[in-house]
Amino acid sequence: MKEGFRQSMAWLHTWSGLVVGWILFAVFVTGTLSYFRPEISQWMRPELRDMQPHPQAAASAIAALQQRAPDSPRWFIRLPDAREPIVRVTWRDPNATGPRRFQNAVLDPATGAEVKARDTRGGDFFYRFHFELSMKPIWGRWVVGCCAMFMLIAIVTGVITHKKIFKDFFTFRPKKGQRSWLDAHNVVGVLALPYHVMITYSGLVTLMFMYMPWGVQANYGQNRAAFFDQALGVSAETPLANRPGALTNIEPLLLTAQRHWDGANPSLITVHNPADANSRIEMRRDNSDRLAHSSQSVVFAGTTGELLAAAGEPMPATRTRDVVYGLHMANFSSSPLRWLFALSGLAGILMIASGLVLWSVKRAPERVKLGRVPFGQRLVEVLNIGVIAGLPITIAVFFHANRLLPIGLAERPTWEVRAFFAAWLLSFVVPLIRPAKAAWKAQFLAAATLFGALPVVNALTTDAHLGVTLASRNWVYAGFDLTCLGIAALLGLIAWHASRTSATQRKPARNKAETPANLPAEAERA
Amino acid sequence: MAAAILGGYALTALATMALAMNLPMSRAEASMAATLLSFPIYTCAMIWVFATRTAKRAWLGIGASAVVLMALIGLQRLVAA
Amino acid sequence: MSLFPFALTYTGWVALCLSLSRHAREILQREPSPLERHLLRAAGWLALTASLLLTAARTGWPLGTVEWFGMLTATAVSFVLLLSFYPRLAAGLGLGLPVCAAVVSLV
Numbered sequence: 250m251k252e253g254f255r256q257s258m259a260w261l262h263t264w265s266g267l268v269v270g271w272i273l274f275a276v277f278v279t280g281t282l283s284y285f286r287p288e289i290s291q292w293m294r295p296e297l298r299d300m301q302p303h304p305q306a307a308a309s310a311i312a313a314l315q316q317r318a319p320d321s322p323r324w325f326i327r328l329p330d331a332r333e334p335i336v337r338v339t340w341r342d343p344n345a346t347g348p349r350r351f352q353n354a355v356l357d358p359a360t361g362a363e364v365k366a367r368d369t370r371g372g373d374f375f376y377r378f379h380f381e382l383s384m385k386p387i388w389g390r391w392v393v394g395c396c397a398m399f400m401l402i403a404i405v406t407g408v409i410t411h412k413k414i415f416k417d418f419f420t421f422r423p424k425k426g427q428r429s430w431l432d433a434h435n436v437v438g439v440l441a442l443p444y445h446v447m448i449t450y451s452g453l454v455t456l457m458f459m460y461m462p463w464g465v466q467a468n469y470g471q472n473r474a475a476f477f478d479q480a481l482g483v484s485a486e487t488p489l490a491n492r493p494g495a496l497t498n499i500e501p502l503l504l505t506a507q508r509h510w511d512g513a514n515p516s517l518i519t520v521h522n523p524a525d526a527n528s529r530i531e532m533r534r535d536n537s538d539r540l541a542h543s544s545q546s547v548v549f550a551g552t553t554g555e556l557l558a559a560a561g562e563p564m565p566a567t568r569t570r571d572v573v574y575g576l577h578m579a580n581f582s583s584s585p586l587r588w589l590f591a592l593s594g595l596a597g598i599l600m601i602a603s604g605l606v607l608w609s610v611k612r613a614p615e616r617v618k619l620g621r622v623p624f625g626q627r628l629v630e631v632l633n634i635g636v637i638a639g640l641p642i643t644i645a646v647f648f649h650a651n652r653l654l655p656i657g658l659a660e661r662p663t664w665e666v667r668a669f670f671a672a673w674l675l676s677f678v679v680p681l682i683r684p685a686k687a688a689w690k691a692q693f694l695a696a697a698t699l700f701g702a703l704p705v706v707n708a709l710t711t712d713a714h715l716g717v718t719l720a721s722r723n724w725v726y727a728g729f730d731l732t733c734l735g736i737a738a739l740l741g742l743i744a745w746h747a748s749r750t751s752a753t754q755r756k757p758a759r760n761k762a763e764t765p766a767n768l769p770a771e772a773e774r775a
Numbered sequence: 776m777a778a779a780i781l782g783g784y785a786l787t788a789l790a791t792m793a794l795a796m797n798l799p800m801s802r803a804e805a806s807m808a809a810t811l812l813s814f815p816i817y818t819c820a821m822i823w824v825f826a827t828r829t830a831k832r833a834w835l836g837i838g839a840s841a842v843v844l845m846a847l848i849g850l851q852r853l854v855a856a
Numbered sequence: 857m858s859l860f861p862f863a864l865t866y867t868g869w870v871a872l873c874l875s876l877s878r879h880a881r882e883i884l885q886r887e888p889s890p891l892e893r894h895l896l897r898a899a900g901w902l903a904l905t906a907s908l909l910l911t912a913a914r915t916g917w918p919l920g921t922v923e924w925f926g927m928l929t930a931t932a933v934s935f936v937l938l939l940s941f942y943p944r945l946a947a948g949l950g951l952g953l954p955v956c957a958a959v960v961s962l963v
Contacts, residue, residue: 254826261825401814402821409822419873421940440932443925453814464809467792467848468802479803540918566800566808572918573811581919589926596933 262406269396270605271636280379281594287333290371292729295713302329309361326518329358434603441596451577494526497554506532542575631680638692639676645699646672652710693744701737704730779824782837787817789844863957864907866931870950871900
């Protein structure tokens with residue numbers, strides 16, 4: 250019975266991992282990039298290089314919106330911070346419907362003047378891709394949610410399957426074929442286990458009321474809004490007075506909000522019905538100074554500045570959710586910690602990739618016996634190469650498109666995304682027409698070259714290149730270029746490695762320690 | 776497989792509802808806590824189904840627990856109404 | 857985030873690793889005595905705990921714990937990678953890193 254349990258867990262681990270592995274790989278890669286969403290967004294708009302946060306940002310943004318959208322029912326003002334020193338405003342166009350009803354602009358924090366930067370989705374593309382996969386949001390979210398659930402199960406069953414989890418804690422034996430792949434999979438899986446569990450569970454939690462609406466439904470029926478008001482904060486919804494009203498000065502309100510939050514800054518200001526006598530100004534707390542990511546807000550009467558409501562400290566369960574949510578978003582202020590998260594994300598990427606490759610490697614003997622590659626194995630191989638070695642290419646192509654497409658091109662952001670997917674499609678063609686080993690090598694080499702070329706192309710097309718940014722210690726731009734070079738070196742190393750040893754070639758066992766009897770149960774099932 | 780994925784989800788949904796209605800906290804807090812717990816519950820349900828030797832037993836287990844939870848939720852609704 | 861607790865997590869991994877006979881044979885070329893193994897294991901856990909306490913004292917428990925887990929993962933992965941190619945260097949750094957970190961922090 251005991252062994253039967255372990256066997257069924259091994260089966261569950263192998264197949265639940267394989268089914269969702271490729272999507273999870275893409276989710277982990279783009280999700281890890283999303284730790285640097287503001288930095289990527291900035292790099293992709295080199296025109297914003299010299300922006301600085303400014304204390305008058307809120308006031309000048311409101312003045313600008315009063316000019317531009319006086320009769321809009323709602324304004325959203327994203328205040329500048331150290332990571333994204335620009336003001337982003339969004340407003341609802343009262344005369345439009347559909348996706349066009351929300352308009353955006355980027356403002357200079359000091360003057361409120363609109364900054365003309367190239368149109369791009371920036372880091373938001375990766376952020377949204379990592380939970381929507383560029384599908385219709387509702388579909389993408391369900392697909393990613395199902396994959397995350399599989400991942401949670403794969404992690405738990407992986408731990409159950411892996412008998413000698415602590416004995417093998419430090420064990421990685423390179424250059425030993427299948428054994429090395431299994432070791433690598435175990436090492437990055439076990440050593441970053443707290444991260445894997447945290448990121449998968451917290452990812453589910455970010456959209457939990459969509460995936461699991463029944464807990465709210467049981468107590469509130471269809472009245473979900475009541476739940477969100479009670480649990481997550483305060484409501485600023487209010488009927489129109491239908492009389493014109495002028496907004497009060499925002500400066501004292503900012504100070505009141507700060508006092509409310511022990512000195513933390515507001516990050517988002519929402520103005521409801523800005524031209525009405527019954528206007529409301531809602532401010533949301535910036536969370537970069539702490540773990541919890543709560544939507545704590547305060548609401549002021551827009552004309553008088555009177556404090557109408559303030560969300561208190563959340564209750565225990567809500568606070569738990571806020572902390573779990575915050576762990577996923579990782580909006581902490583310290584950048585070394587963000588890099589540690591990114592490194593753990595890299596461990597997750599490597600765990601998924603090595604798991605996928607391991608599935609192929611384990612079945613290599615079967616291939617030798619048959620003298621041909623069965624269709625299923627060929628399919629896995631093509632998907633492995635197209636996704637694992639293809640995604641780095643597509644990401645680099647996305648950044649290249651940002652620099653190389655003509656500035657005035659209509660629908661420029663869409664063309665960047667098209668370039669991304671065109672490159673990905675091509676990454677599946679190469680393994681179809683070339684042998685596996687050659688395709689692995691070619692794709693990784695192409696990815697390394699493309700990443701290595703990014704700082705060069707950047708220098709040729711903009712004046713935000715390393716020569717300028719290093720000298721002025723602009724670490725957002727310089728850091729991006731340097732990271733590209735680092736990634737290029739890493740990918741080059743992998744390409745070099747892939748050309749020496751074939752991923753699917755298994756070397757014969759050399760000594761007793763490598764006989765299958767000592768392999769964990771999962772490998773025995775090969 | 777279907778038993779694990781769909782049956783497991785239905786069972787988890789029922790368990791989440793029952794927890795939301797019975798945890799000793801305010802309504803909002805209980806809903807929140809129950810929803811947070813739903814994913815570990817689902818994981819355990821899936822593992823249990825796959826650890827069970829036959830599909831018949833898996834369905835039986837899921838069905839029986841679901842009926843119990845439904846009865847509990849239904850009774851509470853009746854009492855409350 | 858400061859360097860010294862970071863280095864301590866590395867030292868902790870080295871000590872714990874040396875307390876396992878297979879790795880000890882590879883690095884020290886001899887079998888450690890049961891007493892040595894117990895001492896190494898205790899030292900390893902002590903280093904990891906000290907690192908947690910130092911980190912928490914600096915940034916508070918919530919963020920400190922998260923930082924600590926991040927450091928644990930980073931040093932464990934780099935130690936295992938080093939260990940499989942340069943085992944003696946990997947073990948030696950267990951003493952070297954905290955000393956360097958302490959010197960850098962003081963200067």
